[in-house]
Amino acid sequence: MTRDIQAVVHVVDDDESLRTSLARLLGSAGHSVRTYTGAGDFLLNWQADGPGCILLDVSMPGGPSGPELQQALAQRVDALPVVFLTGQGDIDMGVDAMKAGAVDFLTKPVDRDVLLGAIDAALVRDQACRDARARDLALHASYESLSPREREVFAQVIIGRLNKQIAYDLGTSERTIKAHRAHVMDKFHVQRFIDLIKIAGRLGNE
Known part of the structure:
Protein backbone atom coordinates (compact mmCIF):
# COMPACT_ATOMS: atom_id res chain seq x y z
CA MET A 1 0.00 0.00 0.00
CA THR A 2 1.84 3.12 -1.25
CA ARG A 3 0.87 6.42 0.40
CA ASP A 4 2.52 9.83 0.81
CA ILE A 5 2.35 9.23 4.57
CA GLN A 6 2.91 5.67 5.73
CA ALA A 7 -0.02 4.16 7.56
CA VAL A 8 0.52 3.07 11.16
CA VAL A 9 -0.87 -0.05 12.81
CA HIS A 10 -1.61 0.80 16.44
CA VAL A 11 -1.34 -2.35 18.57
CA VAL A 12 -3.28 -2.08 21.83
CA ASP A 13 -2.79 -5.05 24.16
CA ASP A 14 -1.85 -5.44 27.82
CA ASP A 15 0.32 -8.51 27.13
CA GLU A 16 3.86 -7.21 26.62
CA SER A 17 5.20 -10.36 24.95
CA LEU A 18 2.28 -10.43 22.54
CA ARG A 19 2.69 -6.74 21.71
CA THR A 20 6.33 -7.36 20.89
CA SER A 21 5.49 -10.40 18.79
CA LEU A 22 2.76 -8.59 16.88
CA ALA A 23 4.99 -5.57 16.28
CA ARG A 24 7.70 -7.83 14.90
CA LEU A 25 5.26 -9.70 12.65
CA LEU A 26 3.65 -6.55 11.30
CA GLY A 27 7.00 -4.87 10.85
CA SER A 28 8.28 -7.82 8.84
CA ALA A 29 5.29 -7.33 6.52
CA GLY A 30 6.29 -3.72 5.91
CA HIS A 31 3.96 -1.97 8.32
CA SER A 32 4.87 0.88 10.62
CA VAL A 33 3.79 -0.06 14.16
CA ARG A 34 3.16 1.71 17.46
CA THR A 35 2.30 -0.22 20.60
CA TYR A 36 0.22 0.68 23.65
CA THR A 37 -0.22 -1.08 26.99
CA GLY A 38 -3.97 -0.55 27.03
CA ALA A 39 -6.89 1.62 25.97
CA GLY A 40 -5.94 4.35 28.43
CA ASP A 41 -2.38 4.46 27.12
CA PHE A 42 -3.71 4.74 23.58
CA LEU A 43 -6.09 7.59 24.43
CA LEU A 44 -3.29 9.50 26.16
CA ASN A 45 -0.68 9.08 23.45
CA TRP A 46 -2.45 8.62 20.12
CA GLN A 47 -2.30 11.60 17.80
CA ALA A 48 -4.72 11.64 14.90
CA ASP A 49 -2.01 12.72 12.50
CA GLY A 50 -2.15 10.15 9.74
CA PRO A 51 -3.65 7.03 8.22
CA GLY A 52 -3.73 3.71 10.00
CA CYS A 53 -5.80 1.21 11.94
CA ILE A 54 -6.02 -0.26 15.43
CA LEU A 55 -5.29 -3.88 16.35
CA LEU A 56 -7.16 -4.12 19.62
CA ASP A 57 -7.52 -6.60 22.45
CA VAL A 58 -10.96 -7.01 24.02
CA SER A 59 -10.23 -7.36 27.73
CA MET A 60 -7.49 -5.27 29.33
CA PRO A 61 -7.52 -5.10 33.14
CA GLY A 62 -7.05 -1.75 34.82
CA GLY A 63 -8.67 0.43 32.19
CA PRO A 64 -11.28 0.69 29.45
CA SER A 65 -11.99 -2.48 27.49
CA GLY A 66 -11.44 -2.81 23.77
CA PRO A 67 -15.15 -2.37 22.95
CA GLU A 68 -15.27 0.70 25.21
CA LEU A 69 -12.34 2.21 23.32
CA GLN A 70 -14.05 1.38 20.02
CA GLN A 71 -17.20 3.14 21.21
CA ALA A 72 -15.28 6.21 22.37
CA LEU A 73 -13.43 6.53 19.06
CA ALA A 74 -16.60 6.04 17.01
CA GLN A 75 -17.69 9.54 18.02
CA ARG A 76 -14.74 11.05 16.15
CA VAL A 77 -14.79 11.90 12.47
CA ASP A 78 -11.16 10.76 12.21
CA ALA A 79 -11.70 7.42 13.98
CA LEU A 80 -9.41 4.64 12.78
CA PRO A 81 -10.80 1.25 11.71
CA VAL A 82 -10.53 -1.46 14.36
CA VAL A 83 -9.47 -5.10 14.09
CA PHE A 84 -10.07 -7.06 17.29
CA LEU A 85 -7.65 -9.78 18.33
CA THR A 86 -8.62 -11.58 21.51
CA GLY A 87 -8.22 -14.79 23.41
CA GLN A 88 -11.49 -14.30 25.28
CA GLY A 89 -14.00 -13.65 22.55
CA ASP A 90 -17.29 -15.38 21.86
CA ILE A 91 -19.82 -15.23 19.04
CA ASP A 92 -22.02 -12.59 20.67
CA MET A 93 -19.03 -10.38 21.40
CA GLY A 94 -17.83 -10.72 17.83
CA VAL A 95 -21.26 -9.89 16.43
CA ASP A 96 -21.50 -6.80 18.63
CA ALA A 97 -18.04 -5.64 17.58
CA MET A 98 -18.83 -6.05 13.90
CA LYS A 99 -22.15 -4.22 14.28
CA ALA A 100 -20.24 -1.39 15.90
CA GLY A 101 -18.04 -1.13 12.82
CA ALA A 102 -15.05 -3.40 13.45
CA VAL A 103 -13.32 -4.62 10.30
CA ASP A 104 -12.73 -8.09 11.77
CA PHE A 105 -12.86 -10.04 15.02
CA LEU A 106 -10.00 -12.50 15.30
CA THR A 107 -9.15 -14.97 18.04
CA LYS A 108 -5.74 -15.92 19.41
CA PRO A 109 -3.72 -17.69 18.20
CA VAL A 110 -4.25 -16.20 14.77
CA ASP A 111 -2.85 -17.28 11.42
CA ARG A 112 -0.30 -14.81 10.06
CA ASP A 113 -1.97 -14.46 6.67
CA VAL A 114 -5.40 -14.02 8.24
CA LEU A 115 -4.10 -11.25 10.48
CA LEU A 116 -2.28 -9.46 7.69
CA GLY A 117 -5.35 -9.74 5.47
CA ALA A 118 -7.49 -8.12 8.15
CA ILE A 119 -4.94 -5.33 8.63
CA ASP A 120 -4.82 -4.67 4.89
CA ALA A 121 -8.63 -4.51 4.78
CA ALA A 122 -8.64 -2.04 7.66
CA LEU A 123 -6.07 0.19 5.97
CA VAL A 124 -8.04 0.13 2.73
CA ARG A 125 -11.16 1.19 4.64
CA ASP A 126 -9.27 3.97 6.37
CA GLN A 127 -7.97 5.34 3.10
CA ALA A 128 -11.45 5.20 1.57
CA CYS A 129 -12.81 7.20 4.52
CA ARG A 130 -10.03 9.76 4.20
CA ASP A 131 -10.65 10.11 0.47
CA ALA A 132 -14.37 10.63 1.13
CA ARG A 133 -13.65 13.31 3.74
CA ALA A 134 -11.31 15.08 1.32
CA ARG A 135 -14.01 15.05 -1.37
CA ASP A 136 -16.55 16.46 1.08
CA LEU A 137 -14.18 19.25 2.12
CA ALA A 138 -13.58 20.14 -1.52
CA LEU A 139 -17.32 20.09 -2.18
CA HIS A 140 -18.04 22.48 0.68
CA ALA A 141 -15.21 24.75 -0.44
CA SER A 142 -16.77 24.89 -3.90
CA TYR A 143 -20.17 25.74 -2.44
CA GLU A 144 -18.68 28.47 -0.25
Missing part, protein backbone atom coordinates in the same frame (compact mmCIF):
# COMPACT_ATOMS: atom_id res chain seq x y z
CA SER A 145 -17.07 29.98 -3.36
CA LEU A 146 -20.49 30.58 -4.95
CA SER A 147 -21.78 34.13 -4.90
CA PRO A 148 -25.18 34.79 -3.27
CA ARG A 149 -26.82 34.99 -6.70
CA GLU A 150 -25.09 31.80 -7.86
CA ARG A 151 -26.46 30.02 -4.79
CA GLU A 152 -29.94 31.21 -5.67
CA VAL A 153 -29.55 29.90 -9.21
CA PHE A 154 -28.11 26.61 -7.94
CA ALA A 155 -31.09 26.13 -5.62
CA GLN A 156 -33.49 26.68 -8.50
CA VAL A 157 -31.62 24.56 -11.03
CA ILE A 158 -31.52 21.46 -8.83
CA ILE A 159 -35.31 21.41 -8.49
CA GLY A 160 -35.64 21.37 -12.26
CA ARG A 161 -36.65 24.94 -13.03
CA LEU A 162 -35.85 26.26 -16.49
CA ASN A 163 -33.53 29.18 -17.10
CA LYS A 164 -36.39 31.42 -18.23
CA GLN A 165 -38.40 30.56 -15.10
CA ILE A 166 -35.45 31.37 -12.86
CA ALA A 167 -34.83 34.60 -14.75
CA TYR A 168 -38.45 35.65 -14.23
CA ASP A 169 -38.34 34.86 -10.50
CA LEU A 170 -35.07 36.72 -9.98
CA GLY A 171 -35.99 39.65 -12.19
CA THR A 172 -33.15 39.26 -14.65
CA SER A 173 -32.49 37.99 -18.16
CA GLU A 174 -32.28 34.39 -19.27
CA ARG A 175 -28.83 35.13 -20.64
CA THR A 176 -27.66 36.22 -17.18
CA ILE A 177 -29.06 33.04 -15.63
CA LYS A 178 -27.20 30.95 -18.20
CA ALA A 179 -23.98 32.71 -17.23
CA HIS A 180 -24.60 32.12 -13.51
CA ARG A 181 -25.43 28.49 -14.21
CA ALA A 182 -22.18 28.08 -16.15
CA HIS A 183 -20.24 29.59 -13.25
CA VAL A 184 -21.89 27.17 -10.83
CA MET A 185 -20.95 24.23 -13.04
CA ASP A 186 -17.37 25.47 -13.29
CA LYS A 187 -16.98 25.95 -9.55
CA PHE A 188 -18.26 22.45 -8.85
CA HIS A 189 -16.08 21.08 -11.67
CA VAL A 190 -18.98 19.29 -13.37
CA GLN A 191 -20.46 19.38 -16.86
CA ARG A 192 -23.77 17.57 -16.46
CA PHE A 193 -27.00 18.58 -14.76
CA ILE A 194 -27.25 15.17 -13.08
CA ASP A 195 -23.94 15.85 -11.33
CA LEU A 196 -25.39 19.00 -9.77
CA ILE A 197 -28.28 16.91 -8.46
CA LYS A 198 -25.82 14.48 -6.86
CA ILE A 199 -23.87 17.35 -5.32
CA ALA A 200 -27.05 18.84 -3.87
CA GLY A 201 -27.87 15.46 -2.34
CA ARG A 202 -24.45 15.19 -0.73
CA LEU A 203 -24.64 18.73 0.64
CA GLY A 204 -28.15 18.13 1.95
CA ASN A 205 -27.20 14.91 3.74
CA GLU A 206 -24.56 16.52 5.96
Whole structure:
Protein backbone atom coordinates (compact mmCIF):
# COMPACT_ATOMS: atom_id res chain seq x y z
CA MET A 1 0.00 0.00 0.00
CA THR A 2 1.84 3.12 -1.25
CA ARG A 3 0.87 6.42 0.40
CA ASP A 4 2.52 9.83 0.81
CA ILE A 5 2.35 9.23 4.57
CA GLN A 6 2.91 5.67 5.73
CA ALA A 7 -0.02 4.16 7.56
CA VAL A 8 0.52 3.07 11.16
CA VAL A 9 -0.87 -0.05 12.81
CA HIS A 10 -1.61 0.80 16.44
CA VAL A 11 -1.34 -2.35 18.57
CA VAL A 12 -3.28 -2.08 21.83
CA ASP A 13 -2.79 -5.05 24.16
CA ASP A 14 -1.85 -5.44 27.82
CA ASP A 15 0.32 -8.51 27.13
CA GLU A 16 3.86 -7.21 26.62
CA SER A 17 5.20 -10.36 24.95
CA LEU A 18 2.28 -10.43 22.54
CA ARG A 19 2.69 -6.74 21.71
CA THR A 20 6.33 -7.36 20.89
CA SER A 21 5.49 -10.40 18.79
CA LEU A 22 2.76 -8.59 16.88
CA ALA A 23 4.99 -5.57 16.28
CA ARG A 24 7.70 -7.83 14.90
CA LEU A 25 5.26 -9.70 12.65
CA LEU A 26 3.65 -6.55 11.30
CA GLY A 27 7.00 -4.87 10.85
CA SER A 28 8.28 -7.82 8.84
CA ALA A 29 5.29 -7.33 6.52
CA GLY A 30 6.29 -3.72 5.91
CA HIS A 31 3.96 -1.97 8.32
CA SER A 32 4.87 0.88 10.62
CA VAL A 33 3.79 -0.06 14.16
CA ARG A 34 3.16 1.71 17.46
CA THR A 35 2.30 -0.22 20.60
CA TYR A 36 0.22 0.68 23.65
CA THR A 37 -0.22 -1.08 26.99
CA GLY A 38 -3.97 -0.55 27.03
CA ALA A 39 -6.89 1.62 25.97
CA GLY A 40 -5.94 4.35 28.43
CA ASP A 41 -2.38 4.46 27.12
CA PHE A 42 -3.71 4.74 23.58
CA LEU A 43 -6.09 7.59 24.43
CA LEU A 44 -3.29 9.50 26.16
CA ASN A 45 -0.68 9.08 23.45
CA TRP A 46 -2.45 8.62 20.12
CA GLN A 47 -2.30 11.60 17.80
CA ALA A 48 -4.72 11.64 14.90
CA ASP A 49 -2.01 12.72 12.50
CA GLY A 50 -2.15 10.15 9.74
CA PRO A 51 -3.65 7.03 8.22
CA GLY A 52 -3.73 3.71 10.00
CA CYS A 53 -5.80 1.21 11.94
CA ILE A 54 -6.02 -0.26 15.43
CA LEU A 55 -5.29 -3.88 16.35
CA LEU A 56 -7.16 -4.12 19.62
CA ASP A 57 -7.52 -6.60 22.45
CA VAL A 58 -10.96 -7.01 24.02
CA SER A 59 -10.23 -7.36 27.73
CA MET A 60 -7.49 -5.27 29.33
CA PRO A 61 -7.52 -5.10 33.14
CA GLY A 62 -7.05 -1.75 34.82
CA GLY A 63 -8.67 0.43 32.19
CA PRO A 64 -11.28 0.69 29.45
CA SER A 65 -11.99 -2.48 27.49
CA GLY A 66 -11.44 -2.81 23.77
CA PRO A 67 -15.15 -2.37 22.95
CA GLU A 68 -15.27 0.70 25.21
CA LEU A 69 -12.34 2.21 23.32
CA GLN A 70 -14.05 1.38 20.02
CA GLN A 71 -17.20 3.14 21.21
CA ALA A 72 -15.28 6.21 22.37
CA LEU A 73 -13.43 6.53 19.06
CA ALA A 74 -16.60 6.04 17.01
CA GLN A 75 -17.69 9.54 18.02
CA ARG A 76 -14.74 11.05 16.15
CA VAL A 77 -14.79 11.90 12.47
CA ASP A 78 -11.16 10.76 12.21
CA ALA A 79 -11.70 7.42 13.98
CA LEU A 80 -9.41 4.64 12.78
CA PRO A 81 -10.80 1.25 11.71
CA VAL A 82 -10.53 -1.46 14.36
CA VAL A 83 -9.47 -5.10 14.09
CA PHE A 84 -10.07 -7.06 17.29
CA LEU A 85 -7.65 -9.78 18.33
CA THR A 86 -8.62 -11.58 21.51
CA GLY A 87 -8.22 -14.79 23.41
CA GLN A 88 -11.49 -14.30 25.28
CA GLY A 89 -14.00 -13.65 22.55
CA ASP A 90 -17.29 -15.38 21.86
CA ILE A 91 -19.82 -15.23 19.04
CA ASP A 92 -22.02 -12.59 20.67
CA MET A 93 -19.03 -10.38 21.40
CA GLY A 94 -17.83 -10.72 17.83
CA VAL A 95 -21.26 -9.89 16.43
CA ASP A 96 -21.50 -6.80 18.63
CA ALA A 97 -18.04 -5.64 17.58
CA MET A 98 -18.83 -6.05 13.90
CA LYS A 99 -22.15 -4.22 14.28
CA ALA A 100 -20.24 -1.39 15.90
CA GLY A 101 -18.04 -1.13 12.82
CA ALA A 102 -15.05 -3.40 13.45
CA VAL A 103 -13.32 -4.62 10.30
CA ASP A 104 -12.73 -8.09 11.77
CA PHE A 105 -12.86 -10.04 15.02
CA LEU A 106 -10.00 -12.50 15.30
CA THR A 107 -9.15 -14.97 18.04
CA LYS A 108 -5.74 -15.92 19.41
CA PRO A 109 -3.72 -17.69 18.20
CA VAL A 110 -4.25 -16.20 14.77
CA ASP A 111 -2.85 -17.28 11.42
CA ARG A 112 -0.30 -14.81 10.06
CA ASP A 113 -1.97 -14.46 6.67
CA VAL A 114 -5.40 -14.02 8.24
CA LEU A 115 -4.10 -11.25 10.48
CA LEU A 116 -2.28 -9.46 7.69
CA GLY A 117 -5.35 -9.74 5.47
CA ALA A 118 -7.49 -8.12 8.15
CA ILE A 119 -4.94 -5.33 8.63
CA ASP A 120 -4.82 -4.67 4.89
CA ALA A 121 -8.63 -4.51 4.78
CA ALA A 122 -8.64 -2.04 7.66
CA LEU A 123 -6.07 0.19 5.97
CA VAL A 124 -8.04 0.13 2.73
CA ARG A 125 -11.16 1.19 4.64
CA ASP A 126 -9.27 3.97 6.37
CA GLN A 127 -7.97 5.34 3.10
CA ALA A 128 -11.45 5.20 1.57
CA CYS A 129 -12.81 7.20 4.52
CA ARG A 130 -10.03 9.76 4.20
CA ASP A 131 -10.65 10.11 0.47
CA ALA A 132 -14.37 10.63 1.13
CA ARG A 133 -13.65 13.31 3.74
CA ALA A 134 -11.31 15.08 1.32
CA ARG A 135 -14.01 15.05 -1.37
CA ASP A 136 -16.55 16.46 1.08
CA LEU A 137 -14.18 19.25 2.12
CA ALA A 138 -13.58 20.14 -1.52
CA LEU A 139 -17.32 20.09 -2.18
CA HIS A 140 -18.04 22.48 0.68
CA ALA A 141 -15.21 24.75 -0.44
CA SER A 142 -16.77 24.89 -3.90
CA TYR A 143 -20.17 25.74 -2.44
CA GLU A 144 -18.68 28.47 -0.25
CA SER A 145 -17.07 29.98 -3.36
CA LEU A 146 -20.49 30.58 -4.95
CA SER A 147 -21.78 34.13 -4.90
CA PRO A 148 -25.18 34.79 -3.27
CA ARG A 149 -26.82 34.99 -6.70
CA GLU A 150 -25.09 31.80 -7.86
CA ARG A 151 -26.46 30.02 -4.79
CA GLU A 152 -29.94 31.21 -5.67
CA VAL A 153 -29.55 29.90 -9.21
CA PHE A 154 -28.11 26.61 -7.94
CA ALA A 155 -31.09 26.13 -5.62
CA GLN A 156 -33.49 26.68 -8.50
CA VAL A 157 -31.62 24.56 -11.03
CA ILE A 158 -31.52 21.46 -8.83
CA ILE A 159 -35.31 21.41 -8.49
CA GLY A 160 -35.64 21.37 -12.26
CA ARG A 161 -36.65 24.94 -13.03
CA LEU A 162 -35.85 26.26 -16.49
CA ASN A 163 -33.53 29.18 -17.10
CA LYS A 164 -36.39 31.42 -18.23
CA GLN A 165 -38.40 30.56 -15.10
CA ILE A 166 -35.45 31.37 -12.86
CA ALA A 167 -34.83 34.60 -14.75
CA TYR A 168 -38.45 35.65 -14.23
CA ASP A 169 -38.34 34.86 -10.50
CA LEU A 170 -35.07 36.72 -9.98
CA GLY A 171 -35.99 39.65 -12.19
CA THR A 172 -33.15 39.26 -14.65
CA SER A 173 -32.49 37.99 -18.16
CA GLU A 174 -32.28 34.39 -19.27
CA ARG A 175 -28.83 35.13 -20.64
CA THR A 176 -27.66 36.22 -17.18
CA ILE A 177 -29.06 33.04 -15.63
CA LYS A 178 -27.20 30.95 -18.20
CA ALA A 179 -23.98 32.71 -17.23
CA HIS A 180 -24.60 32.12 -13.51
CA ARG A 181 -25.43 28.49 -14.21
CA ALA A 182 -22.18 28.08 -16.15
CA HIS A 183 -20.24 29.59 -13.25
CA VAL A 184 -21.89 27.17 -10.83
CA MET A 185 -20.95 24.23 -13.04
CA ASP A 186 -17.37 25.47 -13.29
CA LYS A 187 -16.98 25.95 -9.55
CA PHE A 188 -18.26 22.45 -8.85
CA HIS A 189 -16.08 21.08 -11.67
CA VAL A 190 -18.98 19.29 -13.37
CA GLN A 191 -20.46 19.38 -16.86
CA ARG A 192 -23.77 17.57 -16.46
CA PHE A 193 -27.00 18.58 -14.76
CA ILE A 194 -27.25 15.17 -13.08
CA ASP A 195 -23.94 15.85 -11.33
CA LEU A 196 -25.39 19.00 -9.77
CA ILE A 197 -28.28 16.91 -8.46
CA LYS A 198 -25.82 14.48 -6.86
CA ILE A 199 -23.87 17.35 -5.32
CA ALA A 200 -27.05 18.84 -3.87
CA GLY A 201 -27.87 15.46 -2.34
CA ARG A 202 -24.45 15.19 -0.73
CA LEU A 203 -24.64 18.73 0.64
CA GLY A 204 -28.15 18.13 1.95
CA ASN A 205 -27.20 14.91 3.74
CA GLU A 206 -24.56 16.52 5.96
